Amino acid sequence: MADRVSFLSTPYSAYQSRGMPQADEELTRVGPGTPAGEYFRRFWQPILLSKDLKDLPRRIRILGEELVAFRDRSGAAGLLEPYCVHRGVSLEFGLIADKGIRCCYHGWCFDVDGRILDTPGEPSDSTLKERLFQGAYPVHEFGGLVFAYLGPPEMKPEFPVFDTFDLPGYQLMAQTGYVWPCNWLQVKENSMDPAHLAFLHTLPGSAGFTEDLAALGVWDYVETSCGMVYIDTRRQGDQVWVRVADFIPPNIHQFPPNADPMALRTRISRPTATRWAVPIDDHHTMQIGFRHVPEGQTPNLGAGFGQDGDRSYEERQRVPGDYDAQVSIHGGTSRHGLEHLATTDRGVIMLRNMIRRGIRAVQQEQEPWRPGSPDGQTVPTYSQDRVVSGIPPAPTPQEDRQTLFKTARDVVEDCQRRAQESTRWD
């Protein structure tokens, strides 16, 4: 077959473009030993809700690895390789012990760090349990989520505490993970694609997003001390609405509330969610994280409209949501050779470059870039929205675009100044 033509320039030309180019292996593969997989293994990742570790072990898959999570009766959480080091029975059938988990087959008992506490069938003078370990990964519980670190023990970073984990006037609530059947990258790229709000999320019948988002404004992108932001800016009369969303490498984003119309926004809103796109494997991604719920409000912690595959196929076709758009990209793993990136994709390109830099740093045995924390404790983040008043439209649309860009940059500069000074804006 002749080579596939990537930039079709004539009508009825599908015949020239058959076949799928390869996926970008560097960015999309997450298993042990892969470039992105090793990069991810330098960061704490949420794996499930704390409340889901009850009286039974949970078999999970993260970054292409099969693992068993459990909580012993002392309350300690553990994350172990699934196959018992004795003869390989899966610890998903293990018995939760007062301390650790006991393999169902011959009763060997393992502590949360993989130490062998007991080998009951062995002679009393056996030293096996002093010499051998079950594979284990460290876990850290925070805010109702269990986080795991799957990297080299000597490179384990501090658990990053973002300013949004403790916002005055907000409650921090863990949100159940939803698994999407597609590669992680196309899910996270969406976080720096504000253009889709004005199209996908304002389709007739769509829910959860104010119609005010349909107005096309200007989009800008800036690197920050915790990664990068998009700034999505639009005008109503003499007011300018500036929406700022964070991307925090490798796979976190935060975004301001989407549902309220601009007229209801009378104060700075900090983000409504902090969300990780955790690779389960190369073809599945778990969307999990925190909601930041204003005090006094009872949120719906469900997936939200179009954020999972629960609707009928026809409903999803008639009013598609984020799940349908993102999962469908090139059948589940995006092929960058099939794309034709345009001006709205500047944030996506910056995000890919940022991730690629991190991957290559790890390949060169360096520490990957991590979000900065001026006081050594809390990591300032930027996501918020605010309405800036008293900015009349400029005489021409072109000039007004410049006014919107300037207003947006001023907001982010204010955020950056406060981040440097560790000043809170809430």
Ligand code: FES
């Ligand atoms: S296989 Fe686990 S104790 Fe024997």
Ligand SMILES: [Fe+2]
């Ligand atoms: Fe979206």
